[in-house]
Amino acid sequence: MKITVHRGAEEVGGNTIELQSGDSRILLDYGAPLPKIDPATNKNVYPTPQEIILNIPGLYADGTRPLDGIVISHNHGDHYGGLIPKPVNPAVPVWMTAAMEELIRISGKMPRDATELRATIQHYRKGVPFTVGAFKLTAYLMDHSAPEAFAFLIEAEGKRIIYTGDYRKHGNKRAAFQQFLEADLGPIDLMLTEGTQSTVLSGPTQQQVLQDIESLVSGREGAVYVMCSGQDLDVITSLSEIAQAHGRYLAIDGYIALVLETLKDQVKRDSGVNLQIPGLGDEHLKIIDAPATAKIARLPEYAAVYARMRPHLVDWKWVNANHKRLIVAVRTYSQYWLEKYVRDFTDAVLVYSMWNGYKVEESFHDTLEYFKTKGLPEFPVHASGHAYFSAVRELVASKQPRHIIPIHTEHPENFTWAFGRDRVHVLKNGGSFEL
DSSP: OEEEEEESSSSSBOOEEEEEETTEEEEEOOOOBOOEEETTTTEEEOOOHHHHOOOOTTTSSSSSOOOSEEEOOBSOHHHHGGGSSSOOOTTSEEEEOHHHHHHHHHHHHSSSSOOOOOSEEEEOOBTOOEEETTEEEEEEEOBOSSSSBEEEEEEETTEEEEEOOSOBSSSTTHHHHHHHHHSOOOOOSEEEEEOTBTTOSOOOOHHHHHHHHHHHHTTOOSOEEEEOOTTOHHHHHHHHHHHHHTTOEEEEOHHHHHHHHHHHHHHHHHHOOOOOSOOTTOTTEEEEOOHHHHHHHHOGGGHHHHHHHGGGEEOHHHHHHTGGGEEEEEOTTHHHHHHHHOOOOTTOEEEEOSOGGGGGSHHHHHHHHHHHHTTOOEEEOOOOSSOBHHHHHHHHHHHOOSEEEEESOSOTHHHHHHHOTTTBOOOOTTEEEEO
16 A cells, blocks of 8 residues: 655645555645745735646546545545535545535535635445445544544454544543543554644643633623634633623624534434534523624525524624623724724733644634734633644654654654654655655
8 A cells, every 4th residue: 555645744744645455545735735835025915826736637627547445534625625626527526524525515504705625525424334435444533623533443454553633632522532542453563643733742722711801800890802713612612601601692693603503403413412512502502793694695505594593683782782791703804993983992801722833824813903902901821633743642652653754743753752763753744755
């Protein structure tokens, strides 16, 4: 079996890994590169479509034998973003969960320059083996900042490979990591594991983040603005728990409400599981009249969900009257509607709960500067979406792979130090390993 890391061997993000068994070839993820910092301006430069698209035989309609499939581990752009700028060959099925597909489509409709997922989609389900070409795959839910993220056991030629995707053990889904540790997968020949945090042995947990934010709420008045991803359900769920415990309201926009309801509905439909995340049945949840809310109201495909949102919609008069009791989830560009509608930021604070590297991005910088001009003290409170190296070592100790290929990392040498040169194979982008 041949493993080729087309992208993600030398950097964080952009995962694109090819497995080949005989004539059968599949991709594990097809991610877009993350933006890079321009040293001259200290601002992020986003990859062009030409830089995102990879020239892999059979990926596009190029006259060669199509790939047998692409398997997406989770709905972060550095794992699926290669699908967006140019449609892959429709003869190549793209595997993801039904919830991932819905969330990717929602994300594509929100920006002004809306994007569309154009691909032949097939759905896999947690714990249910599925076959792509010569490969048998089984998906295992992992703890990560994405709503759903999966590792895979991949079997072919009598060999077993683990592809971890992105994972951690310190979030709200830490039980999923523990279940994966305890799962008997048999002898493992190769582990492809992320190493985003391979220079960090340990760090804050999501439980500590909840406690830190709660300390800003407990026993005091004043709005708490929390800058976070609209799909970081660990943070949103923590904010909901804090609001409910302290007699406050959690104010979100229609985009976050749509993400919550879509995920709850889809997971219930697929597995019968009721996700323990905020929803439109919660009285403390309020939906503000932000631009994202108005956009969802105009999209007919979400009319049924928007109808369920209506009882939770509040106007700006209500927001200003209850401002000191609000916990407000915000993102980049929120300053435009806040400046227009919010009258008084007295006693308010800002919690920044995202990766620190985003701060150099112009849109993030401008939003943070806006809150600074309003006099809000800023408290960085964040738990990484990626495994600290202690968790990586725990996973390797549990699964005992014969070989390890580090990916999604800038420090593969830490794997060599931890696990030995005889086991660790450090590749360059485009490099291959024969198993």
